[in-house]
Amino acid sequence: MSLTTILKTASSGMLASQISLRTVSDNIANVNTPGYVRKMADQNSLVVGGMGMGVEISGVKRITDQYLQMATLTASSDANRWDVVSQYLDNAQSLFGDPSGDNFFFSKLDEVFNAFSQVSDDPSSSLLRSQALSKVQDLLSEGGRIGGQINDLGKTVDAQVKADVDRTNDLLDTINRLNADISRAKLANADSSGSENIQSQLVDELATLMNVQVAQKQTGGVTIRSVEGLMLAGDGRAAKLSYNRTDATAGYIAVEPTNGIGFAQPIQVTGGRIRGLLDLRDDVLPGIQDQLGEFISRASEQINAAHNKSTTIPPPKVLQGRDTGLDLPTAVAGFSGQTRIAVLNQAGVAQSTVAIDFNAMTMTPGGAFTPANFLTNLNAALGGAATATFVNGALKLEAAGTNGLAIDEGTSQKAGKAFSHFFGLNDMIRTGATSTYDTGLRTTDPHGFTAGDTISFRLAHPDGKPIRDINVAVPAGATMADLLTSLNDPTTGAGLYGTFSLDSKGAMTFAGSAPNNATLSVTQDLTERGVGGRSISQLFGLGALERSTRASRFKVDQALTSNPMKLSLATLDLSVAAGRPAIAAGDGRGARLIAAAGDVVANFSAAGELGAVSMTVSRYASEFGGSIGRQAQGADTRKQSAESVSNEAIARRDSVEGVNIDEELVRLTTYQQAFNASARMIQAAKDMFDVLTNMI
The missing domain is CATH 1.20.1260 (Ferritin)
Structure with missing residues (x-):
């Protein structure tokens, strides 16, 4: 050498x-x-x-260890998803108050029943009546407040999704640009570790926002793909993501077309903060709002049912019903049992009565009737002692002179409601919209919507990724069966992805079918029942937007808050001898009926975490409160579990890197x-x- x-x-x-x-x-x-x-x-x-x-x-x-890196990214995505869900669920749970405190929302229902129990002991006390009505209004106001604040949480979540998508776009762009720096250094046999470290940190941050597939390039740098393999960064350009949503539809993330040519390509996001925020916006928070609306609706329904069984002293001159959303023949059709309408003087003595037998379709006096001529026959049977009118979906009874009116509900029943209750003739709690969606309609009844009017739906996967949009026209066929057939049409309707059905109380629901298990939202509804009537989505409560705003629709009848002595606390007794008062001063049985309303079994529709159940309102309140706690605890448990996995993955990765x-x-x-x-x-x-x- x-x-x-x-x-x-x-x-x-x-x-x-x-x-x-x-x-x-x-x-x-x-x-x-x-x-x-x-x-x-x-x-x-x-x-x-x-x-x-x-x-x-x-x-x-x-x-580096690519396996440990991917394990860390996956664990980080999962941990951040449940972290944000847990955070917002804690905020939502806090809106209902401390279960051990005086301001716990669900304890207000017990306060209502306790207040009316006290009224039953002294029905003549204006103070006790006023306090009882205040308790009812407190319950309704708190329900509206909580519903509004949950809606505000949803808006905050919506804004956060947009901000996170913007940050994701910045990260993808920077990661893509660093690829060029790393490749040049590799070709020159220079040290590219500085750029690689920066890129690795950006990829780690990206994984906290959404789960992605990461692969190393032979020339240096990385490629970033979505869950289904769509290129997001690494091929010389970075994709631009967009957040697509409306108030009525589920949100999803899509890749925008290059140079504006083509269509946006929806992608799957199954992890990260964005997934957690989308779950909150489209499922969790609307579910809580829907459940709150169902609770307030059914509680109001039971209180109104008890109030409609009673009357005030002296009897009211006018019984004004609520808008049923139906025409009178359709509203009357399907009733069973018997009811009686009494015209009373100021002392409570019956002047005349009309007995209606819906089984036999007869009036006494008056004879046989049909749903089509019910109003005419009723006015004839009343004989001028009172008049009945039906305007804009609402039935109204008005006594002549100084007389008043009272109704004995008897055994009458339709969709779980007695006659006066179904029409809302003596409601304590009023609402200007449909609340429980138990329309009482049957498949043989006319649907009443204008043929040719359209309703538009968006069908989506459970994660919000759209399947297709459909427009369904109201059919020429006049019955509810015809409407259901159009909605379930496999070509022009939703039949390929699920089924619309009508239950025994006239409530319409949509259930997605396997394998897509599609969800449905209403994007536009141009239908109306009759002239200026309710749309299909309003009448049947289709879509999260319609159902989630129910809690803020209720308030105590202004006439009662202005004069608590108009509160109906007496019970009509038409079995007394002629000339004797059918309602007695000091009668507090109506108050006892309201006090016991919480123990009456009601049918609750599926909402939020709870399915369709039959139980008392008081029990449902407990179940509802517990379900929110379980949701928050479940999200926290999953967060802690995911964080443990993430911490272990990070520790192992750190031991190598x-x-x-x-x-x-x-x-x-x-x-x-x-x-x-x-x-x-x-x-x-x-x-x-x-x-x-x-x-x-």
Whole structure:
């Protein structure tokens, strides 16, 4: 071996040691830098013509484990998803108050029943009546407040999704640009670890927002793909994501077309903060609102049922019903049992009565009737002592002169409601919209909507990713069966993805079918029942937007709050002897009926976490309160579990990628000694060269 070869070999050793020392010093300097990945010089033997000629540094590489990296990204996505869900569910739960405190929302229902129990002991007390009505209004006001604040939470979530999508776009763009820097460094055999570390940290942040597939490129850098494999970054350009949503539909994330040519491509997002926020906006928070609306609706329904069984003293001159959303023949059709309408004087003595037998379809006096001529026959039976009118879906009874009216509900029943209750003739709690969606309609009844009017739906996967939009026209066929057939048509309706059905109380529901298990939202509804009547979505409560706003629709009848003595607390008794009052002063049986309303079994529709159940309102209040707590606890448990997995994955990744001071100091000593040895070899070669020179 020549002296020149020795010098070159030793020089390569010194250079390799110098680069390795620089790498070690960089590692030690960044021992506390978050996201820093330790690096090492890639050292290889230099061979020329089959002969060893020293050492070369082929590059500086980061010490990474792709499996651990992917495990960390997946765990981080899952942890951040449940972290945001847990956070907002805690906020939602706090809106209902502390269960052990005085302001717990569900305890207000018990306060209502307790207040009316006290009224039953002294029905003549205006103060007790006023306090009882205040308790009812407190319950309704709190329900409206909570519903409004949950709606505000939804708006906050919506804004956060948009902000996170914007941040995701920034990350994808930066990751894509760093690919070019890394590739250039790789081609030049330079150190690209700085850019790679920055890129790795950005990928880690991206995983907290949404779950992605990450793969290493042979030329350096990474490719980022969505769950289903759609390229997001790494092929020379970065995709631009958009957040697509309306108030009425579920939100989803889509890749916008390049240069505005083509259509947006929806993608799956199954993890990260964005998934958690979408779940909150489209499922969790609307579910709580729907459940709150169902609770308030059924509680109001039971209180109104008891109030409609009673009357005030003296009896009211006018009984004004609510808008049923139906025409009178359809509203009357389907009733069973008997009811009686009494005209009373100011002393409560019956002046005349009309007995209605819906089973036999007769009135006494008056004879037989049909749903079509019900109003005419009723007015004839009343004989001028009172009049009945039906305007804008509402039945109204008005007594003549100074007389008043009272109704004995008897055994009458339709859709679980007695006659006066179904029409809302003596409701304590009023609402200007449909609340329980038990229309009482049967498949043989006329649907009443204008043929040709359209309703538009969006069918989507459970995660919000759209399947298709459909427009359904009201059919020429006049019955509810015809309407259901159109809605379930496999070509022009939703029949390929689910089924619309009508239950025994006239409530319409949609159930998605496997394998898509589609959800349905209403994007536009141009239908109306009759002229200016309710639309299909309003009458049947289709779509989350319609159902989730119910809680704020209720209030105590203004006439009662203005004069609590108009509260109906007496019970009509038409079995008394002629000339005797059918309602007695001091009668508090109506108050006892209201006080016991919480113990009457009611049928609750599926809402939120609770399915369709039959139970008392008081029991439902307990179940509702418990379900919110379970949701919050469940989200917190899943968050903690996901965080444990994430922390373990991070710890294992850090054990491979992180800087260990002891190990680096050992390498430092090794490279120092190697550098010194190479330097001594150069010195020895120099000495030998000097000797040879002197000999010459």
